[in-house]
Amino acid sequence: MKLNIAVLAGDGIGPEVTQQAIKALTAVAVECNHQFYFKPADVGAIAIDKTGDPLPNQTLELCKNTDAILFGSIGHPKYDNDPKAKVRPEQGLLALRKSLGLYANIRPVKAYETLLDKSPLKKEIISGTDILMFRELTGGIYFGQKELSSDGNTASDLCVYHSDEIERITHLAFKAAMNRGKKVTLVDKANVLESSRLWRRVVQEIATEYPEVKLEVLFVDNAAMQIILNPSDFDVLLTENMFGDILSDEAAMLTGSIGMLPSASLGADGPGLFEPVHGSAPDIAGQDKANPMAMVLSAAMMLRIGLKEDAAATELERSVDQVLASGFRTGDLMAEGCTPVGCEAMGAELIKALGA
Numbered sequence: 001m002k003l004n005i006a007v008l009a010g011d012g013i014g015p016e017v018t019q020q021a022i023k024a025l026t027a028v029a030v031e032c033n034h035q036f037y038f039k040p041a042d043v044g045a046i047a048i049d050k051t052g053d054p055l056p057n058q059t060l061e062l063c064k065n066t067d068a069i070l071f072g073s074i075g076h077p078k079y080d081n082d083p084k085a086k087v088r089p090e091q092g093l094l095a096l097r098k099s100l101g102l103y104a105n106i107r108p109v110k111a112y113e114t115l116l117d118k119s120p121l122k123k124e125i126i127s128g129t130d131i132l133m134f135r136e137l138t139g140g141i142y143f144g145q146k147e148l149s150s151d152g153n154t155a156s157d158l159c160v161y162h163s164d165e166i167e168r169i170t171h172l173a174f175k176a177a178m179n180r181g182k183k184v185t186l187v188d189k190a191n192v193l194e195s196s197r198l199w200r201r202v203v204q205e206i207a208t209e210y211p212e213v214k215l216e217v218l219f220v221d222n223a224a225m226q227i228i229l230n231p232s233d234f235d236v237l238l239t240e241n242m243f244g245d246i247l248s249d250e251a252a253m254l255t256g257s258i259g260m261l262p263s264a265s266l267g268a269d270g271p272g273l274f275e276p277v278h279g280s281a282p283d284i285a286g287q288d289k290a291n292p293m294a295m296v297l298s299a300a301m302m303l304r305i306g307l308k309e310d311a312a313a314t315e316l317e318r319s320v321d322q323v324l325a326s327g328f329r330t331g332d333l334m335a336e337g338c339t340p341v342g343c344e345a346m347g348a349e350l351i352k353a354l355g356a
């Protein structure tokens with residue numbers, strides 16, 4: 001099969017991890033008899049430097065006309081430390097999510113048996129963790145009206161949700177739960193927020209259409225605690241945009257490193273976007289230290305969910321398991337007795353494991 005893949009490597013460690021994912025995809029393409037056409041485009045700080053726009057029109061057009069989007073990471077410290085910056089790299093990603101209607105962000109959090117020692121949490125707590133997070137991605141406080149008073153002393157961000165926005169992601173979450181542990185945990189702050197009370201009402205109504213799935217509700221502060229106290233109690237976790245952003249970084253620590261977490265962002269139709277959960281990590285960018293596994297696992301999600309290429313996806317995931325079992329580790333995963341490797345060497349090990 002011939003498939004077009006838009007490649008938005010972005011900033012920081014984005015380009016180096018993306019390069020390894022492309023190598024791995026090229027290897028599975030040969031093995032599975034596919035042809036992938038990679039089409040690079042700029043996004044984020046690099047795009048601002050070149051064009052003044054974090055999401056140039058050319059990039060958006062390419063993304064609208066492709067089979068899938070592979071996204072590295074964006075962000076640059078020069079914007080983080082400047083509250084007055086008018087354009088920011090992150091706006092590129094948010095605009096892309098909104099323009100393509102990528103409302104469902106899916107983040108699997110699995111404890112790797114080979115990495116149990118790397119988590120700051122006790123082995124017996126994280127062993128068996130397998131959470132599938134569904135984060136609403138195009139609504140809520142991220143996209144509500146933002147205001148700064150003329151004297152610069154008062155600011156507000158509005159959190160708005162419409163029931164339609166809640167319904168569509170809730171159905172996806174319940175359908176996913178049907179094929180897993182048959183449990184959905186809705187995380188909200190319904191004791192304080194009106195928008196959360198709407199989430200709760202809508203989700204409770206939809207739950208009646210899935211009688212086999214158990215619905216549990218947790219306030220977000222309690223959920224933050226339960227994720228580290230009892231992570232294996234979660235199956236599918238469903239939540240709004242901002243809570244999902246925060247909880248997914250927290251949950252990443254269960255796996256030992258945020259360098260292991262992939263994600264998929266999907267819309268009603270059109271291409272999905274597949275990106276690692278980690279950011280641009282400017283402190284290690286360009287030093288061949290980054291862990292490319294989250295990116296390779298994002299490429300696997302792209303194959304499975306975006307392109308319906310299950311066998312090729314399984315191959316990529318298997319290569320990650322095999323390389324971890326062989327003891328190769330980037331800095332974030334390093335442990336006694338393991339072999340330290342850089343980003344590129346890790347990519348090469350993955351290719352070897354793919355048998356290419």
Ligand code: IPM
Pocket residue numbers: 074090093094245
């Ligand atoms: C994420 C990131 C983004 C978000 C940033 C880069 C805008 O943290 O994908 O989790 O907040 O959604």
Ligand code: MG
Pocket residue numbers: 245246249
């Ligand atoms: Mg985040």
